[in-house]
Structures are given as C-alpha cells and as structure tokens.
Amino acid sequence: SRVGLAESGTVQLRKFSKGMLQRVGIAQAILHDPKVVFLDEPMSGLDPMGRREVRDLIEQLKHEGKTVFFSTHILSDAEALCDRVAILNRGELRGVGAVADLTSSVHGKVELVWHGATVPRALQTMGAECHITGDTVRALVPETHQDAALDALRCEQLRLISLTPVRSSLEDYFVEKLKTEQPLAEVRS
Template sequence: MAAIEILGLEKNYLVGFWRKRTKQALRPLHLTIEEGEVFGFLGPNGAGKTTTLKLLMGLVLPTAGTARILGMEVDDPRVKAQIGFLPEQPYFYDYLTAQELLEYYGQLSGVPAKERAARVEKMLARVGLQDAARVQLRKFSKGMLQRVGLAQAILHDPKLVFLDEPMSGLDPMGRREVRDLIQQLRQEGKTVFFSTHILSDAEALCDRVAVINHGELRGVGAVAELTSRMHGKVEVIFYGQSVPAALASLGAEARVSGDMVNAVLPEEQQEAALEVLRREHLKLISLTPVRSSLEDFYIQKLQPAESKGASA
C-alpha cells in the first residue's frame, strides 16, 4: 500500500491589499510514496516544500486536489495518530520543560498514561537530552530544540514521519545524529518524508527524491539509479607535476593538485591515455568511470525554469 498518495494537490493564495491577485504556492502535484521508503523532497527556499508538508498535515487547506495518507484522508484523526511531524525551525512552549512538553504531546497523541513516562524518558535519551529533561525550553539552544522536535515527532511510534528541513541549524555533529536517526527509522520500517535543500543529506539517506521549484514538481527519481548513471567519461588520477601534452591532445580536462594529476576524458580514449602514462613512466593511482551525482539531477531539473526566468 502507498504510504502517501498526493492527487493533484494545489494551493493558491490571494495576495495584495484587495486580495485580488493569486499566488500559486503549489501547482497540481501528483506523487506517490511507498511504505518503508525514505523520500527526499528537494528544492530551493520558497519552492513549495513547506506548503506541501502543511497541506499533508492539514494545516493549510488545498485549493484543489486531495491527498491520502496510509489510505485515509489527511484530516482523519486515525491518520494523525500514526504520523509524526517536525516543522521547519520548530518553536515549542518555552515555559515547559522538555519532559513536560513530551508528556503533553504524548497525551494529545493518545499514548496510554501508564506507558507515557517511560516513553518520554526513552525518547529524551534517544535524542541525547536526558540530562536536560527538567530544563525549561526557553533555555535551550537551537540544536537542542531541534532534538526535542525530533523526539516529539517519533514519541508515539508513528508509522510515517514528516520532517521539514530536519538538519537546518544543526552543527556537523548534530546533522550526523539526525542522519543516524533517519537511518534507524528506516531500519524500523518507518516511512520517512523529509524536505531539504542539502543534497548530500538526501543522497546519503533517500531511496527516492523529488525536485520541486516554483511550486511545480520537476522530477522524481531513485537515488541509486540516478547516481549509477554513467557520463561516458573516465577519471584518471596519476602521480605527476604536469599534464603530458599527449594526454591533453586526447581531450582530457586535467588539473594538477600537489604531486598528483586528475584528468577526465572520454571513455573511448581510456586505452590511449593508459598508453601515454606507460610511455611517460607515470604511475597510475586510479581509473574510475565518472558517475552522475544527485547534484547533476537537481541542477538539471531546476535549469528549465531558471533559463525561462532568465529569458523573461
């Protein structure tokens, strides 16, 4: 069964003083996310990622279209008991302690009273906040608030977790911990839908990604497939102080870095390049095919709109 089915979801806002102009925040979006997937929703700031998440959470109402989560309508309370949500740059009741906040959310999510205290303690430990359990949130740093946000999102053991820019504002260690947490959720069989504009995170974590820009879906693809596509080029790295002329004549784009040379050239010139190295007595370090990166896919999907914008 599909975890999330988005069927032509669309959101327009009326803007301006007289509210006569229409701003299209999300053009009709069709997307299906399978159960157990870690799905990355990529796009620059203002692309429509948060609007999509808010529509799925029932926080904003769609202009047209519909969405189903775990086979049910998004505003069905039974759905909400099975999903967790971390908003972008979350802000919580700062007069509460971390423990009180999680207890409150546990009550709202229907976690049985006898299990609640133990669950809260476990979640605080899982996000590394057990020592700050009784500290008011107004004394928390941004990174600590993000951890509380993650704890509240998974507190009630949801099947599906929505994370809006979960790595935003975190230091490298914090980002690593969030990545580990998402990996753990995947191992537990949860579906994770997260938005980000940090491509390395998406490449490391996601099964599939979608690229959105200007409220429009630009493309969807499996990360493994996207990153295994060959460019028809090879990368040759060898010891040397300069680029041999014979190698340059093969069409290699080369750069010297310390006592190593890194050259990229067409795949069909691979044998000729090796022959040049043998002839020049240069020691080969590696020869690898050049693969596509998620960044290539992302840039390629964003480009059409950018060039349209530039020509306008």
C-alpha cells in the same frame, strides 16, 4: 530520550540552542509513534554529533517500518538515508526515483592520473577538470570522452598511472538537471 533531550527536561525552551530546538521538533513529530513521519530540514543547525544521532534515528525509524519524508538542501544526507527521492528546484519537480537510478542516469566521469605536469590541449577542449600537484596530473573527464582522452595522452607520450570511474552523486544529478533544463523524469529500475 530518543532525541537526546532527557536531561534537558527542566530547561526553558528559550534557552535551548538551535540544535536542541531541532531535536524538540523531531520529538514532537515522533511522540505518538506515527506510521508516517514528516521532518523539515531535520539536520539544520546540528553539530556533527547531532547530525549523526538524527541520521541514526531516521535509520531506526525506517527499520521499524515507518515511512519518513524529510526535506533537505544537503543532498548527501538524502543520498545516504533515502530509498527514493524527489528533487525540487524553485518549486518544480525535477526528478523522482530511487537514488541509485537517478545517479546512474547521470553521464559519469573518469579520473585519469598521469606523470608529467603537462595537460594535452585536447583534454582542455573536452572540458576536463585538471589538477596538477608536483609532477602528477589528475583529470576528471566525461566518460563519453575517455577514449579521446587516452589517445591525447598517448600522442603526448604521457604515462597513465590510473583510470578510475567516478560514481555520480545526487548533487551531480541535480546540477545536470539544472544545466540541461530537462523535463521531469521518473526513473525506474
């Protein structure tokens, strides 16, 4: 009943959907109340409700003091559920640590918003990601270029509406590791 299959006891497995088969696998993993649980892509093939139920189950297992290891390609799931993560790429360990420590090691970005559908050339050369909607421009700029970006806006006499730090994600960490091909890093708080 913990995985939502109580009413499906008489249905043959071959008639189960992919999501139902995922639930069977999870049920098998927790059947004997283990202290350590291993799950391979536990949310693969699940609809949004099923994904939420599996996330809730993993949270419940953690709350019960169990250690849960799971593999996933959906880094937002790992970010939401894990205390510590190991990042693998092509079988190589690329990083390991607490989610907050890994994400804080990524050079952050700031979002600048201004009126005037003009993007200063200086922002283009510093790699800003700009999106223009009507008369408003939103630009993501590496935080190391924040002062230069503000100077560029002042020079063009563009009126800044907001400047907001953008929190880095596990996906940002993964992408940065791939771009820079940095060696394994263990980040500790």
